[in-house]
Amino acid sequence: MNRVYNFNAGPSPLPLEVLEEIRDEMTNFKGTGMGIIEMSHRSKEFQSVIEETKSLLFDLMKLTPDHEIVFIQGGGTMQFLMESYNFLHTRAAYADTGVWAHKARDSAAFFGEAYDANSAKDRNYSYIPEDCLIKPETDYLHITTNNTIYGTEYWKFPEVDIPIICDMSSDILSRRIDFNRFDMIWAGIQKNLGAAGMALVILKKDFAKTARTDIPPFLQYKTFIEKDSAYNTPPVFCIYTLNKMLHWIIKQGGLDIIEKRNKEKAKLIYDIIDKSNGFYKGHAVKKDRSRMNITFNLSSADEEKDFIEKAKENRFIGVNGHRLVGGCRISLYNAVTIDACKAVAQFMEAYRKDHQ
Numbered sequence: 001m002n003r004v005y006n007f008n009a010g011p012s013p014l015p016l017e018v019l020e021e022i023r024d025e026m027t028n029f030k031g032t033g034m035g036i037i038e039m040s041h042r043s044k045e046f047q048s049v050i051e052e053t054k055s056l057l058f059d060l061m062k063l064t065p066d067h068e069i070v071f072i073q074g075g076g077t078m079q080f081l082m083e084s085y086n087f088l089h090t091r092a093a094y095a096d097t098g099v100w101a102h103k104a105r106d107s108a109a110f111f112g113e114a115y116d117a118n119s120a121k122d123r124n125y126s127y128i129p130e131d132c133l134i135k136p137e138t139d140y141l142h143i144t145t146n147n148t149i150y151g152t153e154y155w156k157f158p159e160v161d162i163p164i165i166c167d168m169s170s171d172i173l174s175r176r177i178d179f180n181r182f183d184m185i186w187a188g189i190q191k192n193l194g195a196a197g198m199a200l201v202i203l204k205k206d207f208a209k210t211a212r213t214d215i216p217p218f219l220q221y222k223t224f225i226e227k228d229s230a231y232n233t234p235p236v237f238c239i240y241t242l243n244k245m246l247h248w249i250i251k252q253g254g255l256d257i258i259e260k261r262n263k264e265k266a267k268l269i270y271d272i273i274d275k276s277n278g279f280y281k282g283h284a285v286k287k288d289r290s291r292m293n294i295t296f297n298l299s300s301a302d303e304e305k306d307f308i309e310k311a312k313e314n315r316f317i318g319v320n321g322h323r324l325v326g327g328c329r330i331s332l333y334n335a336v337t338i339d340a341c342k343a344v345a346q347f348m349e350a351y352r353k354d355h356q
């Protein structure tokens with residue numbers, strides 16, 4: 001099999017066994033004589049995929065029954081729009097941890113006041129700002145739990161007395177946290193949990209009830225809740241891949257095992273950076289380092305270009321930084337294996353010895 005070492009930031013690798021299972025079921029899902037993308041979304045077979053997917057999420061995340069789960073087309077960017085359209089009545093606060101926070105805030109500005117509760121701009125988003133300044137009558141605080149572009153991740157969540165909405169697109173189900181402490185969590189699933197094009201959205205029932213109802217039905221969470229994510233034809237393939245990924249996580253031993261593995265994977269690469277005598281310069285401050293996206297620079301843009309090219313020659317794909325910031329980035333989502341991390345760590349070490 002000719003698979004590369006894939007460190008793409010999203011879409012990203014899925015486990016080979018999951019891809020093979022999808023392949024095997026593609027023409028005949030559970031004896032129906034048709035594939036999942038060919039059958040009615042109202043069929044009992046597909047309805048049971050939806051129900052099972054929600055139930056697996058409740059179990060894996062240890063969610064209390066006061067939550068709703070819905071699946072919505074349009075990825076993360078649609079959620080920037082929907083969260084503010086539904087929940088911004090007066091003003092909303094944004095933890096400014098970089099580009100994705102800006103996109104969320106700029107969408108919200110169409111519906112009311114959207115302001116930064118803090119900012120890490122002063123040091124090019126290399127850290128997670130701790131304090132939040134919340135104005136009176138703020139409807140919610142939006143945080144990006146993992147900052148895909150800069151490689152920072154929240155290890156301690158803000159303590160505020162207003163609802164928190166989390167964009168967990170790039171670290172959902174990569175670690176065990178208390179998911180019940182947030183009023184809303186959403187994530188584009190294309191990094192840790194499946195195929196691109198959909199967001200998984202988890203809302204507290206009471207919070208959902210505070211949403212505006214004077215907006216178009218298709219943009220109301222209420223509609224997705226009442227119609228069990230099938231107001232119109234849902235993104236069937238995305239939901240199906242999410243279902244497969246949840247089964248895979250359970251098969252690995254659940255979130256605690258996934259977290260342990262992710263910790264080990266990230267350490268293999270951060271160790272190479274830290275022991276390189278400044279050859280590799282990590283972007284994020286140590287205490288806020290992400291386990292999902294490891295960002296670093298070499299001494300010049302030319303050297304980075306050479307590093308990325310040599311990596312590609314050695315079948316390490318996707319190690320370039322985001323187009324807005326440059327540099328290098330190695331993304332280590334759930335499906336990236338420990339062996340892939342050992343291989344790229346070895347490559348980095350050999351490259352340093354050749355060039356330092």
Ligand code: PMP
Nearest residue numbers: 075076077100148167169170188
């Ligand atoms: N939030 C975060 C943290 C992301 O990393 C991304 C995409 N990389 C988005 C939101 C936007 O998601 P999408 O491309 O699915 O709209």
